[in-house]
Amino acid sequence: MEVLRRSSVFAAEIMDAFDRSPTDKELVAQAKALGREFVHARLLRAGLVWSAPERAGPAPGGRLAEVCTVLMRLGDELEMIRPSVYRNVARQLNISLHSESMVTDAFLAVAAQIFAAGITWGKVVSLYLVAAGLAIDCVRLAQPAMVHALVDCLGEFVRKTLATWLRRRGGWTDILKCVVSSDPSFRSHWLVATLCSFGRFLKAAFFVLLPER
Numbered sequence: 001m002e003v004l005r006r007s008s009v010f011a012a013e014i015m016d017a018f019d020r021s022p023t024d025k026e027l028v029a030q031a032k033a034l035g036r037e038f039v040h041a042r043l044l045r046a047g048l049v050w051s052a053p054e055r056a057g058p059a060p061g062g063r064l065a066e067v068c069t070v071l072m073r074l075g076d077e078l079e080m081i082r083p084s085v086y087r088n089v090a091r092q093l094n095i096s097l098h099s100e101s102m103v104t105d106a107f108l109a110v111a112a113q114i115f116a117a118g119i120t121w122g123k124v125v126s127l128y129l130v131a132a133g134l135a136i137d138c139v140r141l142a143q144p145a146m147v148h149a150l151v152d153c154l155g156e157f158v159r160k161t162l163a164t165w166l167r168r169r170g171g172w173t174d175i176l177k178c179v180v181s182s183d184p185s186f187r188s189h190w191l192v193a194t195l196c197s198f199g200r201f202l203k204a205a206f207f208v209l210l211p212e213r
Contacts (some may be wrong), residue, residue, distance in 0.1 A: 024164075035128065038068070039132050063173055068171060073179075078126060100145075111127055119165045127157070
């Protein structure tokens with residue numbers, strides 16, 4: 001009960017930050033909350049289970065839920081166009097999933113490559129897809145604890161690399177501007193500008209990273 005109470009309080013604090021200008025700490029907390037939801041949804045879709053005691057689902061109709069829904073829909077769009085990029089990520093990177101440091105180092109290396117030429121929402125969505133892809137690989141190989149490490153790693157990358165960019169845009173709710181329509185069959189602004197070459201860019205990043213592993 002105490003864990004659930006703390007989770008509810010934490011979720012309320014996160015959602016409150018969506019209604020005002022967020023701090024870097026709040027942006028990181030939101031990034032991790034979104035990461036847990038994103039990964040959880042992808043694992044469920046793959047028929048896998050992951051236990052996240054601190055996970056508290058966003059309240060229906062709240063800003064966090066809105067951002068989470070858009071993030072997942074944009075992820076679906078990107079994954080549909082370049083599905084092979086986000087599947088069997090560990091195999092593409094040629095890494096062992098039995099080493100937490102190897103998994104997190106690989107994730108951070110890919111993240112650095114994704115944002116090497118600048119930050120866009122398309123790249124942010126891709127970052128979450130890479131994290132989810134690695135999480136699926138970890139759970140399939142009976143390494144669910146790695147998922148927590150990946151979410152923490154995602155938060156740390158946001159703190160170091162994306163927090164300033166997010167703050168200048170008013171926070172995570174800026175992603176809502178990517179959506180043309182709320183209809184399930186919607187297409188997005190960012191697809192036209194980024195997806196034609198983005199899949200090839202990520203594939204190249206996968207092949208050049210970690211050459212010694």
